[in-house]
Amino acid sequence: MTAPTAPAIAPAIALVAHDARKDEMVAFARTHERWLSAFRLFATGTTGGRIQEACPSLDITRLKSGPLGGDQQIGAMIAEGRLGGLFFFIDPLSPMPHDVDVKALTRLSVVYDIPMALNHATAELLIRSGGLIHSVPVSSD
Numbered sequence: 001m002t003a004p005t006a007p008a009i010a011p012a013i014a015l016v017a018h019d020a021r022k023d024e025m026v027a028f029a030r031t032h033e034r035w036l037s038a039f040r041l042f043a044t045g046t047t048g049g050r051i052q053e054a055c056p057s058l059d060i061t062r063l064k065s066g067p068l069g070g071d072q073q074i075g076a077m078i079a080e081g082r083l084g085g086l087f088f089f090i091d092p093l094s095p096m097p098h099d100v101d102v103k104a105l106t107r108l109s110v111v112y113d114i115p116m117a118l119n120h121a122t123a124e125l126l127i128r129s130g131g132l133i134h135s136v137p138v139s140s141d
């Protein structure tokens, strides 16, 4: 069996966190800044701004804020085969005006069998698994 070859363009993953989980997402991104830098990074608006501020070395494409369509933009990327992993730190204790969008995004990750971490513990395991970097599709834009 031959070893997987590194993709020519960094594979793409998305980072999203609800407000109650943003500090945790920022800490996670700081801890794994180097690992994250191997990917093309996408994030919803506010999450992306927070991570970018804390991790200036990362090049993050910021989409719209979640309640304004950012979750749907990420869902569309998954449906188009442009995203290979989702780190989505959700807040299960607060009502969300865009709850249907959150559900749609997690649903599409399941439909397309995208590795998805919905909390910090799973995110750490996903990174430690070492499988993500070679399994994700290459973003074409």
Ligand SMILES: O=C(CO)COP(=O)(O)O
Pocket (backbone or CB within 6 Å): 016, 017, 018, 019, 043, 044, 045, 046, 047, 048, 064, 065, 066, 067, 070, 071, 098, 102
């Ligand atoms: O609401 C979100 C995910 O559902 C995240 O959006 P922001 O990163 O813009 O806060």
